[in-house]
Amino acid sequence: MKRLGISVAAILGVALIGLTGLISMSRLLDRDALRQAVETQISAVTGLDFVADGRIDVSVFPGSYVSFHDVRIKGSDAGAPALSVDVLTANLRLLPLLMQRFQIADIMLLRPHIRVTRAADGQSNWIPFVETIARTMKPGADSPVSFSEIRVQDGELSYEDTANEVSEKLGDIDLSLAWPSISRSFAATGQFDWRGERIDGSISLSDFLAALSGERSGLKVKVASAPLKFAFDGTVANPVSLMMEGTLTADSTSLREALRWIGQPPPGSGGFGRFALKARASMIGASIALTNVNIEIDGNVAEGVMTYANNGRQTLQATLAAGALDFTPYVQTIRLLASGARDWNRQLFDLHALSATDLDMRLSAAKVTVGSTRLGKTALGANLRNGTLALSIGEAQIYDGIAKGSFGISRADATADVKAQFQLTDVDLQACASDLFGTGRLSGRGNLNVSLEAKGSSPFGLAQSLDGTATLTGHDGAISGFNIEQLLKRLERRPLSGGGNFRSGKTPFDTLNIALSFNDGIATATDVRVEGPAARLILTGTASVPARDYDLKGIASLTPAANADNFDLPFVIQGPWDDPLIFPDPESLIRRSKASAPLLDAVRDRKTRDAVRSVIERLSGQKEVPEAAGPAAPAEPGTSRTN
Structure with a gap:
């Protein structure tokens, strides 16, 4: 017990002597020598020289540090230095200090201001300093190990690219930099603000010197924010231009918000929600190639290859394959008709997305869904260049038949120039008519060929200028809603008995031919014939696309038997597309009686x-x-x- 008491007393005595020595040292310390030693060590480790324009604070007890105020990196423009720091503090190691040796433990930069500029020739104001750091860290260079950590608090970074007119600012930067000392690696971990979002980030280089010299080095990057998460694990080199190769992953709860956050206008107004990407990436300069791509957008999953380049204009190319795709989120906001009305929508198109990016995409899927339309095996192509979008369907299984065609839209100021050509071969007419024309009254099988073009700033404007042709041929089907044979036989016997309720039953046909020509929104029936086993129909007249109404005349006839008189009944179809009036010509009935x-x-x-x-x-x-x-x-x- 007595020995324990002596030991404790001895320790306390030594501590008291050390404390007394520190207090005395703080008064007798050569502060100029201390300041010079710190400056020398910072320069020896980083290769950079600093100029302190403000006061210098030196403390030994209770904290051992040297603080330089209003510091800027030497060699920078005095008016706009590449790096300036409000307070640079070098914390000292305690034990060497007791022996009158000054060694830095770590450095803290309070409110540093980092300025990065890139001129039109691609040169940066930081190139001379990076070259200096690289020379300092080369093997054999006189760079004694002094410290391995630099902390940044409340920092700010500004970036200016005059050639590409890019200006960015990072604020409230709090980082911890693991400076290479014992090993060759470098790491930075911390947080910063960018475009209104707080970002957690980290970066590590397996060979810091190699990276500074443009040689290959391992690279890991992680960025996490509310709009987007991003990670890269691979290698980096910069012999002539920046080169990166490795695994890239990214995900977002809303790709639309992520694109808007990084400054890219999102296309359209629907879809682009949940997003995830994983791929093997190879980047050279401003171009990146992605292989082994696995991408998910709005529940659609696809695999393939992609490339992206930004050489004055953004270009995206992709070849992807998917099991099932649902395009409904991207087209559900396109409203051709006004809400709750029979009129065409008059809201102006937003065509700005056509001018943002060039696109060249090839897409294949086993199943495709567009609203209520279901397609089987489908091959699609999309090309967007200089404000003109071209969509093509190489072949698609639809309505138990085959579809091929193209759709193009180009922008001229606020006006859309639209062209559409497609062919449907041997399709189920009931499913086709229900999807395309909103009616299920037609059945059978047939072919549809359409070639249309229009120009306007709204769906109503397109309807007013619609030009082109459309033909429909069908066979072995029926038109439901009326039975023309029963009606004609009744009127043949009693012309003035009235048609009664003729909006029931169906009229079978052997062949159906519909040929229409469009001119400034008016559709003219050039050849409309329905041939059935017991009756036939012929239609002439027009239909207004902008007004969505009919003005048609027709003749219904019973198929004459041998040595029998032919009974022809003229009739009229007038009124709106969704509820037209159909009535026989009264004069012909009176004459028949x-x-x-x-x-x-x-x-x-x-x-x-x-x-x-x-x-x-x-x-x-x-x-x-x-x-x-x-x-x-x-x-x-x-x-x-x-x-």
Whole structure:
């Protein structure tokens, strides 16, 4: 127990002596020598010389440090230095200090201001300093090990690229830099603010000297923020231009918000939500090639290769394959019709996305969904260049048939110039008509060929300028909603009996031919024929695309039997597309009736009033009732007013 007490007392005594020595040293210390030693060690480790324009604080106890105020890197422009620091503090190692030796433990930069500029020729203001650091760290250089950590607090970095008109700023930078000392590696970990988001980031180089010299070095980068997470694990080199190769991963809860955050206008107004990417990346300068790509957007998963370049204009190329794709999120915001109305949408197009990026994409999928439309095996192509978008379908399985075609849209100021050509071969007409025209009244199988073009700043504008042709041929089907055979047979027997409820049943056909020509939004029926086993139809007239209504005339006929009279019934179709009026021509029905045919001639000749009266009596089964009131009309010569 006594020995323990002596040991404790001895330790306390030594500590007291050391404390007394530190207090005395703080008064007797050669501060100029200390300051010079610190400056020498910083220069020896980094190769950089600093100039302190402010005061210098030296402390030995309770903390051992030297603080330089208003520091700037030597060799920079005095007006805009590459690096300036409000306070540079070098913390000293305690034990060497007791022996009058000054060694830096670590350095802390308080409110540093880092300025990086890139001129039109690609040269940076930091190139001379990087070359100096590289020379200092070369093997055999006189660079004694002094410290291995630099901390940055409340820093700021500004970047200016005059050639590409890029200006960026990072703020509130808090970093810890592991400076190469014992090993050749370098690492930085911390946080900073960029474009309103707090970012956690880290970067490590397996060979810092090699990286500074442009030689190959291992590189790991991680960036995590609310809009986007990004990671790279591979190698980096810069012999002539920057080269990187390795594994790239990225993910975001909203690709649309991530694109907007990094300064890229998101295309369209729908989709581009959940996003994930993993690929083997190879970057040279401003171009990056991705292989073994696995990409997911809005639940769509695809694999393939991609390349991206930014040589004054952004260009994206991709060849991808997928099992199933759903394009509904990208087209559901395209509204051709006004909400809750029958009119075309008059809202102006937003065509800015057509001018942002050049795109060349090849896409294949086993299944494709676009709204209510389902496609089987499909090969798609998309090309966007200089504001013109071209979509092509090499071949797609749709409506139990095959589809091929193209769609193009180009931008001229706020006006869209649209061209569409497609062919549907041997498709199910009921599914096709339901999807494309909103009606399920047509069945059978057939072919559809369309070639249309239009120009306008809104869907209504496109409808007004629509030009082109469309043809539909079908066979072995039916038109539901009316039975033309039953109607014609009833009217053949009793022309004035009325059509009754003819909006039921269906009219079968052997062949269906529809040929339309469009001119400034008006569709003209050039050849519309329906041939059935018992009846046939022929239509002529027009339909207004902007007004969405019909003005058609037709003739319905029973297929004549041998030695039988042909019964033809003219009819009219008028009104809106979704609910037109269909009614037979009354004059033809009256002429068809043996009892009422004289009526038409009678109303034109007042001398035949007796004949008209006789017809009315026979139709009504009673004599005409005299007028109840009013002055009597004068009798015509040769006639009598008595019945």
